[in-house]
Amino acid sequence: MNRLTSKVAIITGGASGLGLAYAKLFVAEGAKVVLADVNEKVGQREATNLGKNAAFYLLDVTSESNWEDAFQFATAHFGQVNVLVNNAGIANLPAEVENFTVAMWNKVLAINLTGTMLGIKYAIQNMKVTGGSIVNVASAIGQTGFPLASAYSASKAAITKLTKTAALEVTAKNYPININSAHPGWVDTGIIPEELKENILKNIPVKKMGTPEDVAYLVLYLASDEAKYATGSQFVIDGGFLAQ
Numbered sequence: 001m002n003r004l005t006s007k008v009a010i011i012t013g014g015a016s017g018l019g020l021a022y023a024k025l026f027v028a029e030g031a032k033v034v035l036a037d038v039n040e041k042v043g044q045r046e047a048t049n050l051g052k053n054a055a056f057y058l059l060d061v062t063s064e065s066n067w068e069d070a071f072q073f074a075t076a077h078f079g080q081v082n083v084l085v086n087n088a089g090i091a092n093l094p095a096e097v098e099n100f101t102v103a104m105w106n107k108v109l110a111i112n113l114t115g116t117m118l119g120i121k122y123a124i125q126n127m128k129v130t131g132g133s134i135v136n137v138a139s140a141i142g143q144t145g146f147p148l149a150s151a152y153s154a155s156k157a158a159i160t161k162l163t164k165t166a167a168l169e170v171t172a173k174n175y176p177i178n179i180n181s182a183h184p185g186w187v188d189t190g191i192i193p194e195e196l197k198e199n200i201l202k203n204i205p206v207k208k209m210g211t212p213e214d215v216a217y218l219v220l221y222l223a224s225d226e227a228k229y230a231t232g233s234q235f236v237i238d239g240g241f242l243a244q
């Protein structure tokens, strides 16, 4: 309890899946959270369910002006922002590179990678004096290949290097901000295409997918002061997937 007392967090993609699990755990640990998502109906409902320490903000992570407004909203509502979890992301429709469309490639890169870059940009601008933590949700398959998921895998690999670069930049300027990436393996939320599930299960050493709560405890740690010496690092939680 109280591992995030007096922290204010913006969680992108906070309306559902992993992002909502982080939001619930963060509130239970004393934080105030802004669920920032394109899904207004569900996000509003979940923020209301979480009570007075949660609010919803309609954010499309690909829109730079939305990001400026989101930080203004969070600051006006809760007084400050100390934590950003760049969690919003989408999978590509399963397809081999040979048949991949540029439209699908651009869409995945825009949300997963450009969205994360914009989040980091505005978090640094807002937290460089007061300090804070940025957690970028990548994926175990950003560290390996996975057939039919080229855009997704490439976007998550790029987040890893974006994280390291931003961490080095803020550290060089003595900004009190740490920036890390979290790499979940497989968690059965809406993001995993049905046609991939059988193959995925065969490839997890512990023979089951993780739960959103499994990942939430890692993200909680990275968002807390307990992790303040960690920066520019990759934290994997994957049921042994990458150990193979």
Ligand code: NAD
Pocket: 012, 013, 014, 015, 016, 017, 018, 019, 036, 037, 038, 039, 059, 060, 061, 062, 087, 088, 089, 090, 091, 111, 115, 137, 138, 139, 140, 183, 184, 185, 186, 187, 188, 189, 190, 191, 192
């Ligand atoms: P999800 O589909 O349940 O949730 C994604 C959320 O992001 C949704 O609420 C959606 O509305 C929101 N979103 C989509 N586009 C957006 C945009 N442009 N702006 C703002 N919000 C947007 O998926 P999830 O499994 O909870 O995934 C969350 C993150 O975790 C993603 O980045 C995903 O790549 C990553 N991840 C998931 C798994 C897994 O197995 N589920 C594994 C590794 C990494």
